[in-house]
Amino acid sequence: MTTRSASARYEGLGKDGKGHVSLQSGVMKDQFYGFTTRFEDEPGTNPEELIAAAHASCFTMALSFALAKAGYSDGTLKTTAKVTLEKDGDGFKVTKSALSLDARVQGIDPAEFESIAGEAKAGCPISKLLNAEITLDHRLNA
Template sequence: MSVRSASARYEGLGKSGKGHVSTQSGVLSDNAYGFNTRFENEPGTNPEELIAAAHASCFTMALSFALAEAGHSDGTLDTKAKVTLDKDGDGFTITKSALELTADVPGISADEFAKIAEEAKANCPVSKLLNAEITLTHTLKTA
């Protein structure tokens, strides 16, 4: 239905390399990322932060639409996602995305809200992606 894109460039290799990430919309434009922004909290972004933003926004939008479909017309949803990166042998694995939701939806019961929120968590596209098969195609330029 829709295709969105982003790009990343890395100059230098390993810890001394510096990356830049941009998005199709221009919201990110040559934003810094690299070892220091990922593991040492220097200014810039990192893949886990971007995944957390994507998951929080996707889930919140899915929940908003599900609540509207269930007949609710007013409310506020505030979600934080915490993405965990753990050491895994010689590399790393994203092991968890913990969604923390604060909501104000007048007229909804706790049971109805819990049911709709669980369905939104399971069915938002980013939740599905985090459990999806990953494929890769590549082209290697030779020097």
């Protein structure tokens, strides 16, 4: 099995603290995050954005492989994930990941596409990880 890692450090505490996150691959190293990147509009990243990236990429890859397994060989898939963070008592909770898919798959019936996409949404490892409502809105272009 594969194991991937990321690391984070936070210097200072609470709203005044400054965080940095790095990925094992090195494509992101010491990327700034903190209260202002999570709850305001300061440039940097935040955990929900990283979850959205993971979910969009995982689902899109799962769908690509499912379509190939079903015999399709030509297409383009573009997915956006919007992760919702809501107040939960004294803390917060990720409550939803809304996937929006724009797809072009040569020769597929819309009903078959919807079925395969739904299975990919439920079966992708990040969907299985998230304990939140996961929705899928898709548009299949001819």
